[in-house]
Amino acid sequence: MKPDFEKYSDGLVPTIVIDDNTRQVLMMAYVNEESFNLSMKTRQTWFWSRSRQELWHKGATSGNTQAIVSIDIDCDEDTLLMKVIPAGPACHTGHTSCFYRTILPEQAKEE
Amino acid sequence: MKPDFEKYSDGLVPTIVIDDNTRQVLMMAYVNEESFNLSMKTRQTWFWSRSRQELWHKGATSGNTQAIVSIDIDCDEDTLLMKVIPAGPACHTGHTSCFYRTILPEQAKEE
Numbered sequence A, B: 001m002k003p004d005f006e007k008y009s010d011g012l013v014p015t016i017v018i019d020d021n022t023r024q025v026l027m028m029a030y031v032n033e034e035s036f037n038l039s040m041k042t043r044q045t046w047f048w049s050r051s052r053q054e055l056w057h058k059g060a061t062s063g064n065t066q067a068i069v070s071i072d073i074d075c076d077e078d079t080l081l082m083k084v085i086p087a088g089p090a091c092h093t094g095h096t097s098c099f100y101r102t103i104l105p106e107q108a109k110e111e
Helices: A033-042 B033-042
Strands: A013-019 A025-031 A046-049 A054-057 A066-073 A080-086 A101-104 B013-019 B025-031 B046-049 B054-057 B066-073 B080-086 B101-104
Touching: A013 B025, A025 A033, A025 A046, A025 A080, A025 B013, A033 A046, A033 A054, A033 A066, B025 B033, B025 B046, B025 B080, B033 B046, B033 B054, B033 B066
Parallel strands: A013 A080, B013 B080
Antiparallel strands: A013 A025, A046 A054, A066 A080, A066 B101, A101 B066, B013 B025, B046 B054, B066 B080
């Protein structure tokens, strides 16, 4: 089974990356068919950078590669979930996860 | 702080939904500005359905709404992470999560 790269006009499939040990959501990025195939083959995360419009081997320059433990696909085959063991922070800011800011905080619980 | 709805031409921001208790990734969907504002205001998940091209209040027909505990935003402000308490399965198939199939299994560990 492969993701449906024809489904949307850009040929991109959103991919959620979580830490296989902590289950923390680390980042979200897109794969095109080429980066998906590279991820499957090398068991490291490869994406398509929408801003740079180029193939992106995560960690190629920073050293913070992500070893893929497993890949899940969603019900309608247009989203992926990669479980990884990261070599370092996922975020270019140095944070473990790109999601390090809260815009809607948890409400105080009523007693 | 709000997501950057102008960043990509479709005005949509991908949103990862996880169970606040189990931390399981439940689904991924898109918000446009209107559904984002509704999610913030009502503390239930609202999305933009790309396939149906309409506003989508998750659970409106199935009853499987998702109460929002908190919302995080990523480093470049173009992806959201919603932590929710689901009233039922996230997936239309009845699975707890839309990611119920593995396409790249974990490798057998070497002894």
